[in-house]
Amino acid sequence: MARLGIDKDFLLDFARLDKPVQQKVSDTFAKFQQATHAGLHLEKISNARDDRLRTIRIDQFWRGVVLAPDHGDHYTLLKVLPHEEAYAWAQRRRVSVNSATGRIEIRDSVALDATLPELDRSARRGRGGTRPLFADVDATTLRRLGIDQQTLAFARAVTDLAQLETAQAFLPESQWTVLYGLAAGLSPDDVWQEIAAAVLTVSGPDEPVSPATVGAGAFDPDDVAAAVERSQDRVVLVSGPAELLEVLNHPFDLWRVYLHPVQFKVAHARYRGPARVTGGPGTGKTVVALHRARHLAAAGAGPVLLTTFTGTLTATLQTNLALLEAEAAIRDRVAVRTVDQVANQIWRSVHGAPPPLIQGDDERDLWKELIDERGLAFGDRFVADEWRQVILGNGINDLAGYQAASRAGRGKPLTAAQRSRVWAAVEAFEARLREQGVLTHALVCAEATRLLDQGAVAPNLFGHHPDAAGRRPFRHVVVDEAQDLSPAQWRLLRAAVAPAENDLFLAGDAHQRIYGHRASLRDHGIVVTGRASRLTVNYRTTAEILAWSLGMLRDERIDDLDGGLDSIAGYRSELHGRRPVLAGAPTPSDEAKGLIDVVRGWIDAGVEPAEIGVAARTNAVVDETLTALLDAGLPARSLAKPKPRGRKAGTGSQVAVGSMHRMKGLEFRCLAVTGVGAGQVPSSAVTPADEDPYAHALDLQRERCVLFVACTRAREQLYVSWHGAPSPFLTAVR
Numbered sequence: 001m002a003r004l005g006i007d008k009d010f011l012l013d014f015a016r017l018d019k020p021v022q023q024k025v026s027d028t029f030a031k032f033q034q035a036t037h038a039g040l041h042l043e044k045i046s047n048a049r050d051d052r053l054r055t056i057r058i059d060q061f062w063r064g065v066v067l068a069p070d071h072g073d074h075y076t077l078l079k080v081l082p083h084e085e086a087y088a089w090a091q092r093r094r095v096s097v098n099s100a101t102g103r104i105e106i107r108d109s110v111a112l113d114a115t116l117p118e119l120d121r122s123a124r125r126g127r128g129g130t131r132p133l134f135a136d137v138d139a140t141t142l143r144r145l146g147i148d149q150q151t152l153a154f155a156r157a158v159t160d161l162a163q164l165e166t167a168q169a170f171l172p173e174s175q176w177t178v179l180y181g182l183a184a185g186l187s188p189d190d191v192w193q194e195i196a197a198a199v200l201t202v203s204g205p206d207e208p209v210s211p212a213t214v215g216a217g218a219f220d221p222d223d224v225a226a227a228v229e230r231s232q233d234r235v236v237l238v239s240g241p242a243e244l245l246e247v248l249n250h251p252f253d254l255w256r257v258y259l260h261p262v263q264f265k266v267a268h269a270r271y272r273g274p275a276r277v278t279g280g281p282g283t284g285k286t287v288v289a290l291h292r293a294r295h296l297a298a299a300g301a302g303p304v305l306l307t308t309f310t311g312t313l314t315a316t317l318q319t320n321l322a323l324l325e326a327e328a329a330i331r332d333r334v335a336v337r338t339v340d341q342v343a344n345q346i347w348r349s350v351h352g353a354p355p356p357l358i359q360g361d362d363e364r365d366l367w368k369e370l371i372d373e374r375g376l377a378f379g380d381r382f383v384a385d386e387w388r389q390v391i392l393g394n395g396i397n398d399l400a401g402y403q404a405a406s407r408a409g410r411g412k413p414l415t416a417a418q419r420s421r422v423w424a425a426v427e428a429f430e431a432r433l434r435e436q437g438v439l440t441h442a443l444v445c446a447e448a449t450r451l452l453d454q455g456a457v458a459p460n461l462f463g464h465h466p467d468a469a470g471r472r473p474f475r476h477v478v479v480d481e482a483q484d485l486s487p488a489q490w491r492l493l494r495a496a497v498a499p500a501e502n503d504l505f506l507a508g509d510a511h512q513r514i515y516g517h518r519a520s521l522r523d524h525g526i527v528v529t530g531r532a533s534r535l536t537v538n539y540r541t542t543a544e545i546l547a548w549s550l551g552m553l554r555d556e557r558i559d560d561l562d563g564g565l566d567s568i569a570g571y572r573s574e575l576h577g578r579r580p581v582l583a584g585a586p587t588p589s590d591e592a593k594g595l596i597d598v599v600r601g602w603i604d605a606g607v608e609p610a611e612i613g614v615a616a617r618t619n620a621v622v623d624e625t626l627t628a629l630l631d632a633g634l635p636a637r638s639l640a641k642p643k644p645r646g647r648k649a650g651t652g653s654q655v656a657v658g659s660m661h662r663m664k665g666l667e668f669r670c671l672a673v674t675g676v677g678a679g680q681v682p683s684s685a686v687t688p689a690d691e692d693p694y695a696h697a698l699d700l701q702r703e704r705c706v707l708f709v710a711c712t713r714a715r716e717q718l719y720v721s722w723h724g725a726p727s728p729f730l731t732a733v734r
């Protein structure tokens with residue numbers, strides 16, 4: 001039976017076809033896979049640069065382009081195109097094996113050859129004035145990074161970034177990425193690190209790789225079949241018609257089957273303890289968390305918890321897990337829950353009923369009341385945070401423990417007398433809750449942690465645990481959006497899984513922290529030293545939107561969840577598009593009118609309303625904006641209300657309008673962020689500087705991050721508007 005590989009480009013072509021043609025493509029290749037070599041009707045292409053490229057007939061009009069081996073029956077589907085285009089595409093292309101990564105690469109050899117003389121001429125014309133772009137990188141270094149003879153000639157002639165960007169269309173993708181990385185200021189060693197990660201996945205995640213052990217010459221340049229096997233970032237191998245159909249059924253969800261080498265390595269590695277992946281927005285951290293959960297579930301060592309901080313996010317995780325793993329038995333080994341749901345379930349399993357929770361507003365009122373009664377010189381937010389972060393976050397039970405506790409990250413120092421007064425308020429708060437018979441989420445978390453530590457929780461509470469002796473209900477915990485978990489939640493997660501290989505895996509980005517919780521992982525027994533990785537390629541947002549959004553955070557000092565500082569250096573996107581549009585208006589109604597025109601323009605240009613998002617900082621502005629859009633006759637809905645289901649749902653697609661916080665976990669082709677004026681962003685939720693300068697600075701940073709999160713949900717176009725003066729966060733990047 002023939003073995004089939006499906007190249008990423010093939011799937012993208014397939015996604016754009018009409019349904020009947022898609023059906024013919026599926027039929028052709030389902031049969032193809034069962035055929036023997038002799039029975040295949042692959043046509044040779046005359047005047048081809050690479051005689052391993054063939055075409056296959058799909059119908060009168062459409063052809064598939066297939067990479068056929070010199071011997072054996074391993075085939076890779078590369079393109080589906082109309083007849084003439086398929087031949088023209090295949091005639092110009094050459095397939096090769098990258099000497100540094102051992103993966104396949106495809107170039108437009110004709111375009112590359114045709115460009116070289118012109119580049120040489122233009123370099124000579126500018127001689128004296130222009131320097132070759134890679135003048136400082138010697139040929140040996142370039143070769144070590146996988147640049148071959150033809151690309152080397154190009155690299156020697158290229159003098160500016162625009163030429164390099166144009167060359168993306170014809171250079172082999174992996175070699176172009178190397179050149180682009182160098183042109184963007186990465187050192188050859190930084191570029192090498194990414195290549196090494198790719199090679200690592202070839203030799204096995206646990207084997208150390210150094211430039212001395214791999215590099216030019218390590219792979220057989222003629223063994224294309226072996227190169228295809230290594231290319232999981234662009235070729236998925238399918239082992240039967242059912243698997244083929246499964247891939248073709250979800251042509252847009254590339255993340256299911258093609259992982260960047262670093263993503264693959266991080267998701268599939270064996271870690272001797274807790275591990276962490278960070279990375280800017282859109283770099284695929286959630287994708288990696290999903291693959292990790294699936295990988296661990298498939299291994300079957302025990303229940304896997306896939307968790308995050310809000311129900312909206314767990315709903316998306318659940319949907320995507322179902323897309324990723326077809327087998328229910330494997331999916332069922334993964335419990336997808338918010339951390340609070342885990343705490344509630346543990347509480348209920350021991351106490352027999354759900355925990356009686358106090359409402360958020362009542363909790364705030366109670367703090368205010370107690371602070372007033374005692375004449376404390378602190379605000380209610382400060383005391384409530386002190387309780388959650390320092391006292392519950394460190395599992396402190398008495399005043400002596402609180403007096404001795406580290407308050408790192410809390411800013412304003414407290415004297416012993418002040419700590420005593422805060423402690424008394426906390427005791428009164430907890431006593432009042434007991435009298436009322438209610439709990440906060442943080443208390444449920446703390447109680448669930450205690451129950452776990454006491455061994456009071458049934459080990460099989462979340463699914464069959466083969467090693468129940470450990471008395472911890474999960475064998476693995478995978479956390480997404482780790483930056484927004486509170487210290488008490490970290491304590492719970494640490495207690496829910498026994499320390500062991502592959503116990504905790506965290507994905508997060510402190511630049512996107514929107515709830516201001518700060519936790520140092522090591523303080524909660526989670527040490528990721530030596531097991532931390534970073535993703536740098538953004539798959540969602542264009543380079544223009546990403547660069548502009550990153551500008552907002554340029555001078556911020558952002559932690560790495562582990563006591564160090566994280567850096568935004570090196571995040572990049574290879575997608576290009578328009579720059580963000582910034583629009584100031586004199587009045588609120590002018591701003592609304594501008595927004596309506598922009599949204600209408602997008603819809604008129606063919607963007608589906610459901611592919612459009614509108615974000616604002618406060619619920620009040622969200623409501624006003626929704627009303628304005630609806631009054632203008634545009635289809636729109638609030639993200640705060642669940643999507644209508646069943647008959648009520650109707651068929652129309654609607655623009656999603658929501659708060660910047662609700663945008664987390666979503667993405668839109670076109671996004672408008674509205675109400676970004678001086679009085680509106682940052683919001684009034686910022687602690688005044690004279691009350692607590694440290695809290696003020698942290699609150700401002702959080703507000704900046706909230707705006708950053710909203711803006712980086714845009715895939716293709718971003719529009720940012722305000723009335724009156726713009727937000728100070730915008731003035732820095734305008």
Ligand SMILES: Nc1ncnc2c1ncn2[C@@H]1O[C@H](COP(=O)(O)OP(=O)(O)OP(=O)(O)O)[C@@H](O)[C@H]1O
Pocket residue numbers: 254255258259260263279280281282283284285286287288509512538539540665667712
């Ligand atoms: N290997 C991949 N191939 C194709 N698309 C990918 C890949 N990895 C991620 N994506 C896509 O990129 C987008 C962002 O991925 P994801 O949500 O996992 O990123 P993230 O790092 O969690 O983002 P954020 O931190 O901004 O929430 C998604 O549309 C996802 O499908």
